[in-house]
Amino acid sequence: DQQVKQNSPSLSVQEGRISILNCDYTNSMFDYFLWYKKYPAEGPTFLISISSIKDKNEDGRFTVFLNKSAKHLSLHIVPSQPGDSAVYFCAASLGAGGTSYGKLTFGQGTILTVHP
Amino acid sequence: GAGVSQSPSNKVTEKGKDVELRCDPISGHTALYWYRQRLGQGLEFLIYFQGNSAPDKSGLPSDRFSAERTGESVSTLTIQRTQQEDSAVYLCASSSTGLAGTGEYFGPGTRLTVT
Numbered sequence: 501d502q503q504v505k506q507n508s509p510s511l512s513v514q515e516g517r518i519s520i521l522n523c524d525y526t527n528s529m530f531d532y533f534l535w536y537k538k539y540p541a542e543g544p545t546f547l548i549s550i551s552s553i554k555d556k557n558e559d560g561r562f563t564v565f566l567n568k569s570a571k572h573l574s575l576h577i578v579p580s581q582p583g584d585s586a587v588y589f590c591a592a593s594l595g596a597g598g599t600s601y602g603k604l605t606f607g608q609g610t611i612l613t614v615h616p
Numbered sequence: 617g618a619g620v621s622q623s624p625s626n627k628v629t630e631k632g633k634d635v636e637l638r639c640d641p642i643s644g645h646t647a648l649y650w651y652r653q654r655l656g657q658g659l660e661f662l663i664y665f666q667g668n669s670a671p672d673k674s675g676l677p678s679d680r681f682s683a684e685r686t687g688e689s690v691s692t693l694t695i696q697r698t699q700q701e702d703s704a705v706y707l708c709a710s711s712s713t714g715l716a717g718t719g720e721y722f723g724p725g726t727r728l729t730v731t
Contacts, residue, residue, distance in 0.1 A: 504658060534716055543620065543707055543722025544659070589658060593716050603649070603672060604716055606658035 503527045504592050506607035515616050519577040523590035523607050526571065530592035534604065535564060535575045538587040547588075548575070580614045587611050618642075620710050620723035628729045629698055637693045637726045641710030647720070648691050648711075650683055652704040659707060665691065666714050698730045 504525045513519045521535075531552040536544035550557040550564045550573070557564050563576045577584055591604040621640045629635050641648050650662040661675035665685045676682070680699075685691040695702055705727050711720035 502658070506658075532716065541724055543709065543724050545722070546718075546720065549716070591659075591716070603661050603664055603675070604651075604659070605661070606651075608656060608658045 501526075502608075503530075504590060504605050504607040506588075506590060506610050508610050509608070510611040510613070512613045512615065513580045515582055515614055516579045519575075519580045519584065519612055519614065521575040521577075521588050521590075521610050521612065523573045523575075524571060525573075525592050527592070527594075527605075528571065529594055530605070532593045533564070533566060533573050534591045534593075535562075536589045536591060536606075537584075538589065538609070544589060577612075580612075582614045582616050585612055585614050620708055620721050622706075622708050622723040622726050624726060625724065626727045626729075628731060631700060631730055632697055634694065634696045635698055635728060637695075637706050637728070639691045639693070639708030639710075639723060641688070641691070641708070642712075642721055644688065645710035645712050645721075646688055647714035648685055649709050649720075650691070650693050651707045651709070653707065653725075654701075654704040662693070662706075664714075695728075698728075700730045703728055703730045 534549040535547040537547050538544040548562045550566050566573045587609045589609045590607045623638045646667045648665045651659040653659045663683045664672040680696045683693045705725040707725045709720045709722040
């Protein structure tokens with residue numbers, strides 16, 4: 501049973517435009533959500549996170565939005581750059597108080613390609 | 617080294633054989649976790665070590681899987697009597713805090729292929 505789902509296997513965007521990556525989850529007990537980026541032959545690297553008590557978190561070009569009622573989160577990258585081309589994973593955890601130790605449930609990933 | 621290292625980077629084994637995968641965490645990191653990613657799937661939690669506490673083994677898929685870590689050093693993941701469904705990339709990560717998204721570092725993974 502896939503508790504975290506990324507239904508778009510791939511996304512192609514023009515440089516300078518906005519990239520929107522989506523993620524849905526089924527477990528209402530998840531209370532901390534994260535996005536990771538992965539380049540080929542490397543491990544995932546942490547990008548941005550959001551606690552369930554918030555609906556938006558912004559860090560530079562990256563913004564994560566959380567809609568708890570819809571059990572949906574999204575990652576916006578604007579403006580997109582060719583170096584953003586990678587696999588993006590969303591992840592969720594059952595932590596308490598807005599933090600979580602490292603046991604995460606991941607989505608399948610979305611391959612983002614940003615064209616120059 | 618500066619990052620998490622894993623060995624081997626690739627492993628091809630015959631069904632029924634045992635394999636051992638190694639993870640060298642960043643020095644001083646008390647938390648260490650193993651995940652695996654099967655083709656077309658997300659990363660799947662396997663096991664978590666935090667200092668001298670009892671490990672969280674809740675993600676190990678069967679008793680053929682085991683992992684050890686001595687103190688804050690190297691960890692080994694052992695798969696006995698490998699099956700084709702064990703084929704995956706096995707990822708190790710370490711963290712100084714154990715808190716997700718605050719500084720865990722993933723290794724490049726070991727790609728295991730069971731023929």
